[in-house]
Amino acid sequence: MSHESADTGFSTRAIHTGQEPDPRTGSVIVPIYQTSTYAQDGVGGTREGDYEYSRTANPTRTALEEALAALENGRHALAFGSGMAASDAVLRTTLRPGDHLVLGNDVYGGTFRLIDKVLTGWGVTYSVAHLSDVDEVRAAMRPETKLIWCESPTNPLLGISDITTLAAIAHEGGAKLVVDNTFATPYLQTPLDLGADVVVHSTTKYLGGHSDVVGGAVVTGDDDLREQLFFLRNSAGAVPGAFDAWLTLRGLKTLSVRMERHCDNAERIAAMLQDHPKVARVYYPGLAEHPGHDVAAKQMRRFGGMVAFDHVDGEQAALKAAAGTNVFILAESLGGVESLIEHPGRMTHASAEGSLLQVPAELVRLSVGIEDGADLIDDLRQALA
């Protein structure tokens, strides 16, 4: 039975695509092929498609890649050792010295650092724009623009961009649209179906889902780009180990049920925060007042598990609230089953201080987990009291 067709349901693909029982033993779960190398038939005798060396390919990683491609409705997926390694590979295959890219004003701080501190040294230039503002994006485009780099929802301000419109603008200008789909996951949004050329993930987050593995992925339908990415990854070596690929694959199997619960809890928390006297503003695309709500409703299945808010009493009060929870754990990262709280200005986005990407000092970010919603609400109420 093939599980690769987009007609097969999401959860069925997550559990079965690329994950047929092992032909030799019947093992229902894809084995962890913890090997660096593979026996060959004779000198130079490997057949097409056979494994040679695990930097190039590994069967556990192949299973993960087939599942990821099926979930994002892309032809090709490549797994990397981290989300940043995946982003780096996309940037270095699509940009050359002299090229320009447009990126969102609250792109993940690590992505901004890579572009601002590494890519520019390599002769690439960039412009920052509010990607939710079509006129601003058009104005930022130049003849040498080769990429628009978009997150939707964004990290940490939960901004929403219209992916279909951004793809059209990119393509009119001869550029590609890359969507970092880490926050939404393919369960909530499939950017390739909306016209994007490339999807990148930090699989460290919801796809792995249990805060126990760092990884990344690129998914695309572009055969040439896939070849270039494969060549670069094999040349530079930013691959995940077999166990890390296996952990991510195990996480993927429960993605749909986890995401439903993340969304249930986040919706309840956003509603509670909206009425809370210590909260000046709630950032959650599921709220009707969110400026991107209609676009999010059009391109997403639900609104995700990330919520942010501004503390009404400023930075010190925000820091105190972030350090004052009992169930929410004060930590960077997101997307695991456990709820996390953090202060982006001092933690995840500290490297953006003083730049165009600086976030509000009174901002608190929540990665809402899948614990009992009532416990999470009680915990936030006591931290804000």
Ligand SMILES: Cc1ncc(COP(=O)(O)O)c(C=O)c1O
């Ligand atoms: C939206 C987004 N993209 C990319 C990354 C980088 O991923 P990694 O930490 O797996 O390298 C992160 C990490 O927080 C992220 O939040």
